[in-house]
Amino acid sequence: MTQRVDVVVVGGGQAGLAAGYHLRRQGLDFTVLDAALAPGGAWQHMWDSLHLFSPADHSSLPGRFMPVQPGETYPDAGHVVDYLADYEKRYDLPVQHGIRVDAVRRDGDRLLVEADSGTWRARAVVSATGTWSRPFVPAVSGCGVFAGRQLHTVDYRRAADFAGQRVIVVGGGNSGAQIAADLVLAGDVQVTWVTRRPPRFLADDIDGRALFDVATARRRALDTGRSDTGGVASLGDIVAVPPVRVARDAGLLTAKSMFSQLTSDGARWADGSRAGADAVIWCTGFRPALAHLAPLNLRGLRGHIATHGTRALSEPRLHLLGYGDWTGPASATLIGVGRPAREAARDVGGLLA
Numbered sequence: 001m002t003q004r005v006d007v008v009v010v011g012g013g014q015a016g017l018a019a020g021y022h023l024r025r026q027g028l029d030f031t032v033l034d035a036a037l038a039p040g041g042a043w044q045h046m047w048d049s050l051h052l053f054s055p056a057d058h059s060s061l062p063g064r065f066m067p068v069q070p071g072e073t074y075p076d077a078g079h080v081v082d083y084l085a086d087y088e089k090r091y092d093l094p095v096q097h098g099i100r101v102d103a104v105r106r107d108g109d110r111l112l113v114e115a116d117s118g119t120w121r122a123r124a125v126v127s128a129t130g131t132w133s134r135p136f137v138p139a140v141s142g143c144g145v146f147a148g149r150q151l152h153t154v155d156y157r158r159a160a161d162f163a164g165q166r167v168i169v170v171g172g173g174n175s176g177a178q179i180a181a182d183l184v185l186a187g188d189v190q191v192t193w194v195t196r197r198p199p200r201f202l203a204d205d206i207d208g209r210a211l212f213d214v215a216t217a218r219r220r221a222l223d224t225g226r227s228d229t230g231g232v233a234s235l236g237d238i239v240a241v242p243p244v245r246v247a248r249d250a251g252l253l254t255a256k257s258m259f260s261q262l263t264s265d266g267a268r269w270a271d272g273s274r275a276g277a278d279a280v281i282w283c284t285g286f287r288p289a290l291a292h293l294a295p296l297n298l299r300g301l302r303g304h305i306a307t308h309g310t311r312a313l314s315e316p317r318l319h320l321l322g323y324g325d326w327t328g329p330a331s332a333t334l335i336g337v338g339r340p341a342r343e344a345a346r347d348v349g350g351l352l353a
């Protein structure tokens, strides 16, 4: 059955909810289709010890502050899930869970949104599918011969799953540092942390608040034609959240350079040195989950879609929200997605008026 609606939002994580909030304010008729069975987006799948890198008051979506989590300066992932579930309910956002969108294609003056359980004819689409469902693992020699387990950030839950094992953690970003810290602090896991370049820790007093300020300053500079300040990446790669700081200061978080190949029982470096391993955890990032947009034929450099703000350059009825700085500075954070969501909703409102 085909249903008609002004706007379909694909994805009901934080970006989809922020879009819904602002579409509602525009008075538009919309629906949010979310593949997940329950609210919370990617936050439902984070590892047990993960905490936000910002306090609650710096982790809020438009309209409603995230409540403080009792006893925690930095809320945990479960608290974020509760907040998003409450947000969805409080604003009575029309989120339909358990519906995966397979394709968005042009159909005259409409966009046809095809899902596993129905089709929607929409005048505009906001894609907010995040990156969690597209973990990235680099092509490394020997991946096929390694006899141990290979996991990605998305598979990691807790250090206890690796008790007594030798684990190589690959990646010099926040996930790599946090998972390596989680494992070394457990005490009974032998960890080799591997990064492509020496780890760059942000100063200890910099958390998500400062990062958001830097991203905002960058946006202002770019908006007013001043030169690019370099944004958050210019400060470092790793936020020194408390466990990372503890592990680093105890001398437990030292990184080796990237190995040249995996072998059947571990890794080998170019200088001939080796490390045995029972598991390799790839903390090597994500790619935007855009497969459903393939029929629109918009893919550009590095798998991104060329945008002006959030609007697809070659398809003005399509907006991309929350995928990273290329869809708005800090748009892949809780506090940062509100502004691009508002701009997307206004743009859609203008288009449909």
Ligand code: FAD
Pocket (backbone or CB within 6 Å): 010, 011, 012, 013, 014, 015, 016, 033, 034, 035, 036, 040, 041, 042, 043, 046, 051, 052, 053, 054, 059, 099, 100, 101, 102, 128, 129, 130, 131, 132, 133, 175, 208, 289, 292, 321, 322, 323, 332, 333, 334, 335
């Ligand atoms: P998601 O949360 O991934 O939600 C996307 C939703 O779309 C999901 O429910 C998914 O099921 C659904 N979906 C996907 N494909 C389809 C489809 N084809 N059809 C229908 N539905 C679909 N940000 C912060 O602000 N503070 C932090 O401290 C912080 N820490 C982070 C730590 C880690 C380890 C990671 C990975 C990210 C962190 N982030 C943090 C970044 C960011 O807030 C999250 O990545 C966030 O989950 C992105 O939200 P989203 O709505 O864009 O995507």
